[in-house]
Amino acid sequence: MGGFLNLNRRHFLQGTAAAAIAGTTGIRLAQAADVTIGIVYVGPRDDYGWNQAHAVAAKALQGVSGVKVVEEENVPETDACAKTMESMINLDGAKIVLGTSFGYYAPFMVDMAKKYPAVQLRHAAPLWTPKDPKNLGSYFGYLNQAHFVDGVAAGLSTKSNKLGFVAAKPIASVLSNINSFLLGAKSTNPNATVQVIFTGDWSLPVREAEATNALVDAGCDVVTCHVDGPKVVIETAEKRGAKTCGHNASQAPLAPKGFITGAEYKWITIYKSYAEDLAGGKALPNMVSGGYEADMVANSPFGAGCTPEGKKAAEAAIAGLKAKKPIYTAGLKDNKGKVVMDKTYDNLDPYLDKMDYLLEGVVGSIT
Amino acid sequence: MAEIANQLGTPLAGTRMNDLSIRVRRSAEYIAIPLFALAVSAVLFSFFLLALGKSPADFFQLVIRGGFGTAFSLQNTLQRSAPLILTALAVAVPARIGLVIIGGEGALVMGGFAAAALAIPMVVGHWPPLLTWLIMAIAAALVGGIWIGIVGYLRHARGVNETISSLLMTYIGIAIMNFFVEGALRDLTNPNKPSTMPLGDDYMLGKMPGTDVHWGLAVGIILAILLQILLARTTFGFAVRVAGGNARAALAQGLPVGKLIVICCMIAGACAGLAGFFEVAAIQGRANASLVAGYGFTGILVAFLARHNPIAIIPVAIMFGGIVASGGLIQRRMDLPDATVLVLQGLTFVVLLTSETLYGRFKIFQPPTTGDRT
Numbered sequence: 001m002g003g004f005l006n007l008n009r010r011h012f013l014q015g016t017a018a019a020a021i022a023g024t025t026g027i028r029l030a031q032a033a034d035v036t037i038g039i040v041y042v043g044p045r046d047d048y049g050w051n052q053a054h055a056v057a058a059k060a061l062q063g064v065s066g067v068k069v070v071e072e073e074n075v076p077e078t079d080a081c082a083k084t085m086e087s088m089i090n091l092d093g094a095k096i097v098l099g100t101s102f103g104y105y106a107p108f109m110v111d112m113a114k115k116y117p118a119v120q121l122r123h124a125a126p127l128w129t130p131k132d133p134k135n136l137g138s139y140f141g142y143l144n145q146a147h148f149v150d151g152v153a154a155g156l157s158t159k160s161n162k163l164g165f166v167a168a169k170p171i172a173s174v175l176s177n178i179n180s181f182l183l184g185a186k187s188t189n190p191n192a193t194v195q196v197i198f199t200g201d202w203s204l205p206v207r208e209a210e211a212t213n214a215l216v217d218a219g220c221d222v223v224t225c226h227v228d229g230p231k232v233v234i235e236t237a238e239k240r241g242a243k244t245c246g247h248n249a250s251q252a253p254l255a256p257k258g259f260i261t262g263a264e265y266k267w268i269t270i271y272k273s274y275a276e277d278l279a280g281g282k283a284l285p286n287m288v289s290g291g292y293e294a295d296m297v298a299n300s301p302f303g304a305g306c307t308p309e310g311k312k313a314a315e316a317a318i319a320g321l322k323a324k325k326p327i328y329t330a331g332l333k334d335n336k337g338k339v340v341m342d343k344t345y346d347n348l349d350p351y352l353d354k355m356d357y358l359l360e361g362v363v364g365s366i367t
Numbered sequence: 368m369a370e371i372a373n374q375l376g377t378p379l380a381g382t383r384m385n386d387l388s389i390r391v392r393r394s395a396e397y398i399a400i401p402l403f404a405l406a407v408s409a410v411l412f413s414f415f416l417l418a419l420g421k422s423p424a425d426f427f428q429l430v431i432r433g434g435f436g437t438a439f440s441l442q443n444t445l446q447r448s449a450p451l452i453l454t455a456l457a458v459a460v461p462a463r464i465g466l467v468i469i470g471g472e473g474a475l476v477m478g479g480f481a482a483a484a485l486a487i488p489m490v491v492g493h494w495p496p497l498l499t500w501l502i503m504a505i506a507a508a509l510v511g512g513i514w515i516g517i518v519g520y521l522r523h524a525r526g527v528n529e530t531i532s533s534l535l536m537t538y539i540g541i542a543i544m545n546f547f548v549e550g551a552l553r554d555l556t557n558p559n560k561p562s563t564m565p566l567g568d569d570y571m572l573g574k575m576p577g578t579d580v581h582w583g584l585a586v587g588i589i590l591a592i593l594l595q596i597l598l599a600r601t602t603f604g605f606a607v608r609v610a611g612g613n614a615r616a617a618l619a620q621g622l623p624v625g626k627l628i629v630i631c632c633m634i635a636g637a638c639a640g641l642a643g644f645f646e647v648a649a650i651q652g653r654a655n656a657s658l659v660a661g662y663g664f665t666g667i668l669v670a671f672l673a674r675h676n677p678i679a680i681i682p683v684a685i686m687f688g689g690i691v692a693s694g695g696l697i698q699r700r701m702d703l704p705d706a707t708v709l710v711l712q713g714l715t716f717v718v719l720l721t722s723e724t725l726y727g728r729f730k731i732f733q734p735p736t737t738g739d740r741t
Contacts, residue, residue, distance in 0.1 A: 044704075044705070070699040071698070072695045072698050072699055072705075073698065073705045074705040075695070076660045076661070077657040077660075078646070078650060078651070079447075079650045080660075080691075083443045083447070083692065083695075084695045086439065086443070087433070087439070087440075087443065087692075087695055088699070090437070090439050091437075091439075091696060092699060102559060102560050103560060103655070103656075103657050107571075107650075169549070169561070171559045171560075171561070172559055173559055200545070201545075201656070
């Protein structure tokens with residue numbers, strides 16, 4: 001019996017010693033890189049959508065020397081995200097943490113910024129105001145510019161002149177994408193209309209498939225979307241023989257026959273600048289935003305669904321956006337007949353961030 | 368005669384000493400078998416890791432470091448287990464009367480929403496925070512209680528399967544919250560995330576002194592202890608157990624089975640509703656879609672693993688919290704997908720449920736026989 005106990009104690013001591021050594025080496029490894037960047041995702045990294053767009057940039061960032069990236073996926077918008085960020089700061093030595101989901105910001109990232117003033121926190125939506133902590137900030141891209149380009153190409157790739165849009169919620173950023181898609185299509189095809197169906201939430205695959213089918217049944221021969229993971233919409237439309245425009249990340253592999261092009265974020269532009277600023281000891285900007293003019297959005301490579309004229313017009317539209325050509329011009333009306341653009345607005349004008357209407361030419365209602 | 372008594376587990380020569388030894392043996396059984404099951408699931412999971420080419424030693428070391436190893440990790444674990452204790456109680460209490468209620472998520476959402484909605488006039492009217500919290504908590508418990516109480520009533524009065532109805536009620540609850548949050552009660556200053564008006568810093572329920580954990584943990588532990596006393600030491604608890612064992616026999620004895628069912632369901636709903644209150648008052652500061660975080664569903668696992676014993680729910684919830692808390696570190700350090708932790712949870716669940724068949728099979732845990740049983 002005594003021998004048994006002795007053996008046990010020895011094993012215990014060996015075990016704790018091993019654990020201690022392994023623990024310290026873990027910390028050393030984390031500190032070996034010059035800058036550790038933590039990235040937190042709300043869903044899986046391979047969702048063909050929002051999360052993947054960030055993960056693609058994270059992967060590209062790993063190639064930059066002196067940068068170590070730590071990632072965590074499927075982190076809900078509860079105190080779990082605060083704890084994840086804290087864990088990255090405390091256990092991984094992260095110098096900057098990027099929260100990529102809307103609901104992470106308040107109260108969680110604001111609290112973390114107050115608690116860890118030496119750490120930089122950046123959030124992927126335009127929520128930071130000068131009242132918030134100075135080590136916190138926002139970054140985002142004007143994806144509606146890329147949706148405008150989608151519309152330009154779609155307008156010349158449709159036969160029925162009916163375009164379909166599967167949207168999650170009638171909030172400003174979604175409405176702006178729908179309206180820009182419509183204006184793009186109208187710029188090349190004055191007869192084009194956009195029919196929109198709201199599913200009600202960010203990720204409802206069954207309803208997204210139903211909405212896609214309903215749009216195709218209603219005569220739409222091009223379908224695009226603004227939901228978290230566009231995979232279901234793109235695949236369903238492809239199966240029904242409709243053409244598609246993507247959203248967030250590249251869905252080209254999902255639709256070899258009907259893919260036209262898609263609106264993509266180019267987060268790597270921002271992430272690289274953060275890493276460079278941190279490595280160089282420079283202060284990080286609190287607010288970074290932009291569209292084509294700042295290389296922060298892009299369009300997916302044109303697919304088999306795009307006509308040559310569509311491609312040509314889309315490329316011209318991209319050149320226009322890079323030169324800050326405005327999308328929203330004076331006199332535009334909403335689909336109830338009220339003039340909503342009293343003048344021509346710059347593409348980054350804050351007035352456009354408050355959009356709560358669908359433009360004339362969109363079939364659908366936000367209430 | 369002695370033989371029958373032995374089989375029932377009540378030896379005839381029942382001295383106090385003997386009684387104590389039986390209790391110790393029984394408790395030992397309830398601790399040893401789950402521990403054995405945990406060890407088995409750890410071994411099985413190690414094979415899974417080896418198949419992926421990862422080191423099990425690294426994995427379990429990270430679980431310990433990420434879940435319990437540092438003061439930060441431990442608080443992380445406790446914070447994550449706080450809502451699970453309450454939602455597990457929402458499963459365990461009806462289970463004692465033989466109902467499988469899996470709609471705690473709905474009661475949590477409805478409770479949290481009620482608390483947030485009711486708080487708006489009080490915050491606007493600058494009521495004292497303490498009174499506001501009290502009213503919010505009572506409202507959350509009441510609404511949650513009524514929500515699951517409906518399930519119990521439907522079960523008793525109309526024979527509606529409580530498992531299905533409670534699950535479906537969850538979706539109705541989420542839809543009701545979304546309806547108001549995106550409509551009448553929407554905070555218009557927040558255009559991109561439909562939410563109710565925020566409570567503001569003055570009305571946020573703080574952390575427990577000296578910790579980073581909110582008061583939901585303390586309330587959960589106290590409720591678990593109170594409910595254990597209620598179920599094990601009172602005539603109400605006895606009646607519940609009789610009705611849970613055999614409802615017809617209980618009716619024949621004159622027990623108000625229907626009333627007991629509805630009360631158990633209301634207690635359950637109140638626990639989940641309180642979890643919703645803490646999510647709103649201590650964490651989110653408002654009601655929105657983030658309330659639907661799956662705590663109600665994880666609570667089902669916790670309650671089953673704890674064999675519906677309120678006291679056992681506390682350590683099991685903390686174990687779950689620890690696994691989830693370390694999940695992030697595992698993703699980051701071992702480059703494993705998030706689903707790895709789900710595999711561990713699933714394996715543990717299956718093995719623990721299987722281990723239920725082991726109870727009563729080991730002589731060492733059984734009351735000593737009096738000798739005439741050969």
